[in-house]
Amino acid sequence: MGKRYPVQIHARLPRLMRIIFLGPPGAGKGTQAKLLAKKYTIPQISTGDILREAIRQGTLLGLEAKKFMDKGELVPDTVIIGIIRQRIQEQDCKNGFIFDGFPRTIPQAEALRKMLVLLNLSLDAVLSIVVKDEILIKRISGRRTCPVCNAVYHILHNPPRMPGLCDRDHTPLIQRNDEKEETVRNRLVVYKKQTQPLIDYYKKQGLLKEVDGEQTIEAIYSQIAGFLA
Ligand code: AP5
Numbered sequence: 001m002g003k004r005y006p007v008q009i010h011a012r013l014p015r016l017m018r019i020i021f022l023g024p025p026g027a028g029k030g031t032q033a034k035l036l037a038k039k040y041t042i043p044q045i046s047t048g049d050i051l052r053e054a055i056r057q058g059t060l061l062g063l064e065a066k067k068f069m070d071k072g073e074l075v076p077d078t079v080i081i082g083i084i085r086q087r088i089q090e091q092d093c094k095n096g097f098i099f100d101g102f103p104r105t106i107p108q109a110e111a112l113r114k115m116l117v118l119l120n121l122s123l124d125a126v127l128s129i130v131v132k133d134e135i136l137i138k139r140i141s142g143r144r145t146c147p148v149c150n151a152v153y154h155i156l157h158n159p160p161r162m163p164g165l166c167d168r169d170h171t172p173l174i175q176r177n178d179e180k181e182e183t184v185r186n187r188l189v190v191y192k193k194q195t196q197p198l199i200d201y202y203k204k205q206g207l208l209k210e211v212d213g214e215q216t217i218e219a220i221y222s223q224i225a226g227f228l229a
Contacts, residue, residue, distance in 0.1 A: 017042055017096040017228070018121065020103070022198055023129035025187045026136035026143070027213050028220060030152050032129070033100035035221050036228075043092050046100040047080055049150050050087075052176070056147065069178055072186035074104055074194060081111040088115065096124075104195045109202075126202040127224055129213035133188055140184050144173035158217060 017040045021029040030046060037044040051069060054062030061079065068075045084102055087093070103109040116122060131139075142155045146166035153160045153173060161167050178187065202208040209227045211220060 016124075017098070018116075018123050019096075019228075020099045020123065020126040020202075021101070021129065022126055022195065022202070023213065024131065024133075024136055024191045024195075025184060026140040027129040027131045028139070028217070029100045029129060030150075031158070031217055032127075032211075032220060032224060033098045034152070036224065037098050039225075040096060040098075042096040042098060044098045044100055045084070045087055045093075045102065046150070047075075047083065047102045047104075048100075050083055051075060070183070072178055072183040072190060074190060077105055077107045077111070080104075080108060084108075084112065085115055088119070103198060106197055106201060109198055123207055125209055125227060126198075126207045127209050127211050127227065128199055128202075129211045129220070131213035135214060136188065137181070137184060140179055141181070143175070143179065145176055146171050147174050 017036075019036065021033050023029050030044075030048075033044040033046065051062070051065040055066050055069070056062070061083075064079065065075045080102060084099075088097060103112050139154065139157075142157070144153045144155060144160070144164070145151070146153075146169065148171045149166065149168050151166055151168055152158075153166075160173065162170075164173055165171070166173055178184070199208060209224075211223055211227075213220060215223070
């Protein structure tokens with residue numbers, strides 16, 4: 001039997017929280033962001049999920065984004081910044097939000113800084129999940145995703161109750177288009193070149209917390225909860 005939510009969710013805390021998850025593809029940003037979003041009852045804002053939904057719906061944004069995503073390249077900053085500017089002003093963000101996959105470049109981080117100044121808001125923490133490349137590749141090759149609710153599973157580490165089906169809505173699970181080994185390797189190169197500089201950017205601002213991402217999902221969650229306590 002696969003494990004359900006492997007982490008015990010403690011009492012909901014009415015606390016404002018604005019967090020960024022940084023980390024390479026497959027590090028576990030989405031997995032941890034979903035757990036924290038539940039704990040703090042604030043939205044997980046995954047730019048990857050937003051773009052995949054646009055692709056699924058065949059919108060202009062989706063058609064444009066697909067060209068980049070299928071190659072493992074980043075979608076242009078202007079597109080992403082526009083999405084975030086609109087999203088963080090929605091009602092469900094009033095108590096905070098968790099960014100999963102944003103910002104990914106220095107211009108995105110700078111645009112976010114300016115948006116937050118205008119809204120008179122600040123960040124609480126930037127959690128950088130650190131995992132070796134060989135482990136990332138194994139995690140991505142075993143990942144299965146629900147195309148309807150975006151729940152994420154792993155065939156070995158976090159399997160669904162019924163093989164191949166989402167626990168929540170029983171939709172058949174899929175592998176993402178950008179999970180081919182060649183695309184994943186390019187995503188890692190892109191991460192190192194364009195996103196890794198954000199580690200120093202946020203370290204200098206005193207916001208960065210390094211998370212050992214090679215532990216179990218439960219142990220990582222506890223480490224993060226300790227940082228945010
Ligand atoms: P996006 O969807 O953000 O993908 P990513 O950052 O590459 O990250 P992943 O979703 O692959 O991994 P994750 O860290 O969330 O890991 P997960 O929790 O799933 O972006 C996709 C594309 O969209 C980009 O390439 C780009 O083209 C575009 N894009 C998105 N945002 C953009 C932006 N801001 N700017 C420009 N372009 C943008 O876990 C992975 C697997 O491991 C799962 O199977 C999980 O169950 C398992 N797992 C998790 N934790 C553990 C653990 N501790 N032990 C064992 N297994 C684990």
